[in-house]
Amino acid sequence: MGYLKDGGNTVTPRDIGQLLTVGFDGFEAPSSLLGAIRQGRVGGVILFSRNIHDASQLRHLTSSLQEAAQLGSHPPLFISIDQEGGPVRRLRETFVPLPSAMAMAASGNQEAAARLIYLSAIEMMGLGINQNYAPDLDVNNNPLNPVIGVRSFGEDPEFVARWGRLYLEATQSAGMIATGKHFPGHGDTDQDSHTALPLVPHERPRLEAVELLPFRIAIASGLRAIMTAHVVFPAFDPVPYRPATISPAILRDLMRHELGFSGLVVTDCMEMDAIKNNVGTAQGTFLAIDAGADQVLISHTAQLQEASYDRLSRGAINGELSATRLKEALRSVSDTKSQIRATPFMADRAEAQHLAQTIWEGAxxxxxxxxxxxxxxxxxxxxxxxxxxxxxxxxxxxxxxxxxxxxxxxxxxxxxxxxxxxxxxxxxxxxxxxxxxxxxxxxxxxxxxxxxxxxxxxxxxxxxxxxxxxxxxxxxxxxxxxxxxxxxxxxxxxxxxxxxxxxxxxxxxxxxxxxxxxxxx
Known part of the structure; x- marks a missing residue:
């Protein structure tokens, strides 16, 4: 049964799931998740350290997830991860080591960094992971920032832009989807959006010169995906306490129209307190898609994942979500998935270890x-x-x-x-x-x-x-x-x-x- 028609194209319940990326606990996908994938209620899966034991287990896991999508006659899944480097590194121990963004920048060794990022992306692709939520394009100019810090390349916007471009180009040269974050900037906050709703009070000229510059450069360099920030920007959106993730003024007017971004718009996790404690995860999911997001991330709780799918479905049925907006989001998901390219190469772990040690010691x-x-x-x-x-x-x-x-x-x-x-x-x-x-x-x-x-x-x-x-x-x-x-x-x-x-x-x-x-x- 179709929900809406737009120029003869029907949006179905199977389509709605393409907009959701979900997480789970354990080294094996639960039967409920595999069932949801087969039914078309999920279009992507995010992995954390809690899902990873070793390379063999990880390959089996990602294969089982993609097999479920294939059995349901659905497009291949986004299988994503936060593998920025340093403190945000889900693949550790026997995997390709990756220093933090700020350590790479401090070393000044762009050649070693680019090669190491490429080797890491090659390894992830070989393990069945096709989307990395990196690089971090935040300009960390607030010493009290509790959540960005060394995840950023630094405090100078041009410096961050230069290193961010290196990171995304190295990642995407391996056939992987790079995702710049957190738009339009999480670097000048003294609160963590996991636990609060941060606000950046600066006027637009300052935001244009600092926060937006790395994103402008990344977009011009072919960045394929951008992750939103659960952060309030009064200079961009006059609606009080409306974070970027659910703001049409920021996602549609600023990102799409002014900056000209045509790739995939991904939300940060909708279970974070900045969303959950203000509008709620399910309603936030609806508001994000309506505002211009294409991929909604719900990283932990199955009940909230199901409620979010139901809220999107209800919005499609009753017309709250226009057919045009849904088709735009689905087209963005489909186009981005089509850019994923498997590589025949294998990562040289010994080379990667040498490069990483060179960077850490140089940092x-x-x-x-x-x-x-x-x-x-x-x-x-x-x-x-x-x-x-x-x-x-x-x-x-x-x-x-x-x-x-x-x-x-x-x-x-x-x-x-x-x-x-x-x-x-x-x-x-x-x-x-x-x-x-x-x-x-x-x-x-x-x-x-x-x-x-x-x-x-x-x-x-x-x-x-x-x-x-x-x-x-x-x-x-x-x-x-x-x-x-x-x-x-x-x-x-x-x-x-x-x-x-x-x-x-x-x-x-x-x-x-x-x-x-x-x-x-």
Whole structure:
């Protein structure tokens, strides 16, 4: 049975599912999901770390998903992933390693980065993944941004545009769909749209010059998909508290008409609080498609996925969604899927590992008394436990263990403190560290400033070394005569590069993709 007709073409229930990309738990697709795919209620599947055990399992999983679509006589699925690099990296361990965007930019090694991104895309295509929700085109110019940070290439829009173009071209040369995000920009927020509804208050001229520039360049460079931001932009849309994801003014007037983007418009996950707690996931899905989105992402909950499909179907039946808008979205999905090209090549893991290590080691930057490197003798190490990764980041990322293991032979005393240590804990560390270097592995100290109390100097006979693991901005408040190091990436591989710098095996000479105004204590 058809819903609507537009020039003789019927929109059917089977078509509606092409607009939905969904996620699930486990290493195997549940029978309910396979059934929904066969029935045409799903057009894409997003994978997370929770779905990935190893390459063999992953190939079996993606094959089973595509087989379900084939059995239902539907187009092949989008099988997507967030494989940006660094903290947002669902494929780890035995897969092609990928540093964060900011680490790549800090290394300045465009040739190695482009080749590594290409190898990663080749590997993903071979595993049955055909769409990557990357690159991140946000200009991270707000030190308090809790969700972007090192996921961005930096704070300068032209710099971000240049690296974003490199990333998308390397990805798409492997036959994969690259997806720039988060339009029109999530870099200058101090809230995370997973848990709040951020607002960017700037006037249009500033947004044109900063936030939009990387997207303009990416569109001109052939970017095939753009992901929306659950962020409010009053300068673009006068409707109060209406985020970009459900804004016709932003998706249709700005993105399509002014910037001339003709590719696939993807929403960020509609289960994020910025949508779910304001308009609701199912209603948000309807509003997003009506506003101009083509692919709606619902990453976790089967009931919300089903409710969203039903809401779109109801909108098609009662005429709330026009036939023209539905056909536009379906055509965009179909055209984008037709651009996916399988490659006969295999990723060389050894080459990829070498390239990644080159980038991580080239990304180590330092401030302060770098002439006091390398560290000699025993040291006191402070790390912070209880760190909660932002929902965007890989929950399996271990911020502390790699550093502890790598420094273990030199560590005379190790303190694992709460993320907001109390005065007694700080005093205990200061007493223990007398006479030896104190290495403090800062983790989001810009949001947990009590960590910086550990850098206060109650003695004169010990060197202080601050390692900024999650945020390079943590190094803004280091004491005079101390050392600050960062690799712009919290991963274990980046921590290994930091340890090499402490040992004097490499020198921290990377460029800074952000401005670090050091205010010595």
């Amino acid at each position: 180590v930057a330092g401030v302060g008394a770098l002439d006091r490197l390398p560290l000699m003798g025993e040291l006191t190490l402070v790390t912070f436990s209880g760190t909660r990764q932002t929902p965007a980041m890989d929950q399996s990322t271990g911020v502390v263990p790699p550093l502890v293991q790598l420094l273990h032979p030199r560590v005379q005393k190790h303190f694992a403190l709460d993320q907001d240590p109390n005065e007694d804990a700080i005093a205990m560390v200061h007493r223990a560290a007398r006479g030896m270097p104190l290495v403090v592995a800062l983790d989001q100290a810009i949001r947990h400033p009590r960590q910086l109390r550990l850098l206060a100097r109650p003695w004169t006979d010990g060197l202080i070394v601050a390692l900024a693991l999650s945020s390079p901005y943590d190094l803004r408040r280091i004491p005079v005569g101390s050392i600050g190091l960062t690799a712009f990436d919290p991963s274990g591989e980046a921590q290994a590069a930091l340890v090499k710098a402490l040992q004097g095996k490499i020198f921290p000479s990377a460029q800074w993709p952000i401005t670090l105004e050091v205010r010595n204590r």
